[in-house]
Amino acid sequence: MAPSPTAVGGLLGQVVHYHLDNGSYDNALFFAERYAAQDSRSSEAPYLLSLCHLRLGDHRSAYDVSKPMGYRGVNLGCSWVFAQACLALERFKDGITALDKAKSLWSQKNTMGKHSATTRSAYPDAPAVLCLLGKLYRGYDDKKRAVSCFEDALKLNAFQWDAFKALCDMGVKVRVPNIFKASDSLLQNLGQDLTALVHAELSQSTTATLNSFEQPPPKKSSMRSMASDVGADPFGISFSAGDMTPMTENMLANSESDFISKMHNARVRLTNSANNHQSDMEGLETPTAPPAEAMMSRSNNLQEPPHAPTRRTRNVQHIDQTLEAPPRMNYRMGSKRSAATREKSNSQEQPLEPISDAPSAPTGNSRSSVIPATDRKRTLAGHPVSRSTNFEEHATRRSARLIKPSGKTSSVTPAPGGPPAGRELKKARPPVSRIVRPGSSGSNNVGRVVSGNRKPLEDHNGDGDHGETGKVQDAPPPPVPKITEPDTARLEEALRWVMDLMKKLGSGYYLLSQFQCQEAVQALGSLPAAHQSSPWVLALMGRAHYEQASYAEAEKYFRRMRAQAPSRLEDMEVYSTILWHLKRETELSFLAHELVDAAWHSPQAWCALGNAWSLARDPEQALKCFKRATQLDPKFAYGFTLQGHEHVTNEEYDKALTTYRQAISADKRHYNAYYGIGRVQQRLGAYDKALTHFQAAHLINPNNAVLVTCIGTALEKQKQILPALRAYCKAVELAPRAASTRYKKARALLAVGQIEEAQKELVILKDLAPDEGTVHFLLATLYRSMNEKQEAVRHFTIALALDPKAGPQIKEAIESFEDDIPMDDSLI
Known part of the structure; x- marks a missing residue:
């Protein structure tokens, strides 16, 4: 009879999920194809097949396989994979349509908190x-809907970091504290889901704990005690050797519990051993079990137990001769005796009650002493059994050792330090307990030993109960973990702490995306020390200092980041640019070659190599590397911008404009490209176009002093001195130590006649750049306008010495200045 296609498909689906969870995507793809061929009418088969293609990076195959059901919104999984493939293939409209058609399948779902190591959606x-x-709408250039989708995603789940990052990268104004907050709905969902997970995982761990306990190995137990326990199972499953049917044996063989199989095999071996070696049972140290009637009669006589029967003894020397090592803790090291000894002992053996496996100790004809049950007996769960005077109700077994005094019949209490010298070891144990569970008979009244971990016990009670020397008791199993409800207060505290951490990280990233670099550094500096030293935060700190033109400080953070994460590629193009500004040619070359050797197909590596060639003044090789970077990633805007900078250096302005525009097409907020176009237009004399692009870059990055200075320069070229002066003043506020900006501000002040303000700026500028000839030339011009002739001549002379190339201009200024000086006739 052929199997059901649905059943076969279900099995193949499990195999596919198994390989997907274990990262074996090739295996998953193979079985997913078998699943699709076996059950072609199932909607799950194309989902798994397309998911395997997506995990393997084959977006075209994933698109083709998932399209029939994904585009129509029939199966949510197919629509999801189809939309992911559309995002990778830039077919944004198809992906949007598929997810909209499947909206009824996902709009009400929220599985936050339901994912763990054993549970997933x-x-x-x-x-x-x-x-x-939102990513699809962003690619489709529908910013309004993209922002709406990202905001809705964050409202439902504040842990959607991708959505928050996308909003920041798009330049959207967001309120970070309102996003990352521990809302009551999120706390409630997490609490309910965590409760279910705790119950499920603790239940599984409880089952695994119980299944891990096994009976002591046969080599540590007497054959008698194990044979008497064949019919009893500690977990309520009782099978005798005769009751085993082929179906039962098959069930045990295929059972998921290895413990049950081991128990069954041990019982079969023990039963066969008991049938085949009946003669060996006569030589055991513990005699055979008495009839039920005798047991019941003895159970009523607890005050005067009979003395132990006489046994032939063996001395310690004989034990040492038969064993390789001396016995420890008085454990019984063997039960076999020679044939002669067995014949003599068999004539004296009396039927006694069977007892559990325990080590032998020196015994004698004393009364049986009873140790409290709370010190010696525990339940399967590990809880001590409470002592009670009603022995018939609790029916707890007790055992004790009998000590044989020399020439006396009264009980002797053993010394705390151990048995006295000359005491002999007994071959058989005396009757231990007279208590029999009501209604029990035969082997069923034998108490079970759960564990093999034993320790010697001593009883220091002096009124009738004698302690045992060398009595070893089985240690109880560890207690079963108690399933408790999760602490809501602790969960809320943890959630608030995580949200506070997310708020600080989000604030740092958002402020940097808005180019508020100093505030971003402060926000990231408030993080815990462990997170401050993480690679992602170190790279973010380095970028913040880079945007402020603090290249030396930025290099320190990137160097620390590289030490922790040498394989990280993100932001390495920024690090290479920092080294370019610092003129670290050796370090930049080492970084470039290390990145190219480690990640040949990464655009960051080729950008670093291009910067290295640029620093070595080889623009052709630099351009080749930058072009290779943009070939590897057409959306890598920084690669296009670096190409434009090299073209400007070579005075190839048309090519530079083309690459800058390609950078803007890849990233509309890439302000460096707008700045590059403004520079090209400024060199071409199109100051109005230059001003437009500088202002566009300024709207993206309003805190960049270089951009504000460029705006002032473009205005000054158009004879708009006062607006230019305002731009220069703002640039000086943003970068107080920028010498070129102060120079332009001082020149504008001189142009509008603000002599005193210009003098203040030039005094500061002289301290910032004392070796700049242009600064001294401007100072000389200032003193000439103030009619301070001596100071003017002195600074003209210093300017000529510092900048000999500007000699003709300086000499012309000096000559014009001398023409204004009136002639003294007395000197003729």
Whole structure:
């Protein structure tokens, strides 16, 4: 009879999920194809097949396989994979359509908190789909809907970091504290889901703990005690050797519990051993079990137990001769005796009650002493059994050792330090207990030993109860973990702490995206020390200092980041540019070659290599490397910008404009490209176009002093001195130590006649750049306008000495200045 296609498909689906969870994507793809061929009518088969293609990076195959059901919104998994493939293939409209058609399947789902090591959701929920939908709308250039999707995703799940990062990268104004907050709904969902997970995982761990306990190995137990326990199972499953049917044996053989199989095999071996070696049972140290009637009669006589029967003894020397090592803790090291000894002992053996396996100790004809049950007996769960005077109700077994005094019949209390010298070891144990569980008979009245961990006990009670020397008791199993409800207060505290951490990280990233670099550094500096030293935060700190033109400080953070994460590629193009500004040619070359050797197909590595060639003054090689970077990633805007800078250096302005525009097409907020176009237009004399692009860059990055200075320069070229002066003043506020900006500000002040303000600026500028000839030339011009002739001549002379190339201009200024000086006739 052929199996059901649905059943076969279900099995193949499990195999696919198994390989997907274990990262074996090739295996998963193979079985997913078998699943699709076996059950072609199932909607799950194309989902798994397309998911395997997506995990393997084959986006075209994932698109083709998932399209029939994904584009129509029939299966949420297919629509999800189809939309992911559309995002990678830049077919944004198709992906948006597929997710919109499947909206009824995901709009009400939220699986936050339901994912763990043992539990997961096979399909995405609403926050995940909204985040993907926002990426598709962003690629489709629908900013309004993209922002709406990202905001909705964050409202449903504040842990959607991709959505928050996308909003920041798009330049959207967000309120970070309102996003990362521990809302009551999130706390409630997490609490409910965590409760279910705690119950499920603790239940599994409890089952695993119980299944891990096994009976002591046969070599540590007497054959008698194990044979008497064949019919009893500690977990309520009782099988005798005769009751085993082929179906039962098959069930045990295929059981998921190795413990039950081991128990069954041990019982079969013990039963066969008991049948085949009946003669050996006569030589055991513990005699055979008495009839039930005798047991019941003895159970009523607890005050005067009979003395132990006489046994032939063996001395310690004989034990040492038969064993390789001396016995420890008085454990019984063997039960076999020679044939002659067995014949003599068999004539004297009396039927006694069977007892559990325990080590032998020196015994004698004393009364049986009873140790409290709370000190010696525990339940399967590990809880001590409470002592009670009603022995018939509790029916707890007790055992004790009998000590044989020399020539006396009264009981002797053993010394705390051990048995006295000359005491002999007994071959058989005396009757230990007279208590029999009501209604029990035969082997069923034998108490079970759960564990083999034993320790010697001593009883220091002096009124009738004698302690045992060398009595070893089985240690109880560890207690079963108690399933408790999760602490809501602790969960809330943890959630608030994580949200506070996310708030600080989010504030740092958002402020940097808005180019508020100093505030971003402060926000990241408030993080815990462990997170401050993480690679992601170190790279963010380095970028913040780079945007402020603090290249030396930025290099320190990137160097620390490289020490912790040498394989990290993100932001390495920024690090290489920092080294370019610092003129670290050796370090930049080492970084470039290390990145190229480690990641040949990464655009960051080729950008670093291009910067190294640029610093070595080889623009052709630099251009080749930058072009290779943009070939590897057409969306890598910084690679296009670096190409434009090299073209400007070579005075190839048309090519520079083309690459700058390609950078803007890849990233509309890449202000460096707008700045590059402004520079090219300024060199071409199109100051109005230059001003437009400088202002566009300024709107993206309003805190960059270089951009504000460029705006002032473009205005000054158009004879708009007062607006230019305002731009220069703002640039000086942003970068107080920028010498070129102060120079332009001082020149503008001189142009509008603000002599005193210009003098203040020039005094500061002289301290910032004492070796700049242009500064001294401007000072000389200032003193000439103030009619301070001596100071003017002195600074003209210093300017000529510092900048000989500007000699003709300086000499012309000096000559014009001398023409204004009136002639003294007395000197003729």
